[in-house]
Amino acid sequence: MKCPNCGSLNDKVVDTRQSKDGTVIRRRRECLDCGFRFTTYERYEEEKIVVKKKNGTTEPFSKDKIVRGIRLASKKQTRF
Numbered sequence: 816m817k818c819p820n821c822g823s824l825n826d827k828v829v830d831t832r833q834s835k836d837g838t839v840i841r842r843r844r845e846c847l848d849c850g851f852r853f854t855t856y857e858r859y860e861e862e863k864i865v866v867k868k869k870n871g872t873t874e875p876f877s878k879d880k881i882v883r884g885i886r887l888a889s890k891k892q893t894r895f
């Protein structure tokens with residue numbers, strides 16, 4: 816985890832605590848370069864990302880579709 820004080824990536828976890836309901840892990844970290852202490856939180860990733868389409872309908876987020884869309888867009892740009 817990047818140190819908010821000096822930007823170093825060298826840190827150690829000094830304390831790990833779970834929230835009461837067990838859905839969040841709180842970590843106390845200490846930067847090994849400057850000694851700055853900071854806290855990070857670990858939780859579930861939001862799994863259902865829904866994309867709202869132009870016609871008002873929604874559908875589950877699909878990475879493939881985005882990649883395809885970007886490929887299509889770049890194809891159009893190079894077609895001079």
Ligand SMILES: [Zn+2]
Nearest residue numbers: 818821846849
């Ligand atoms: Zn630091």
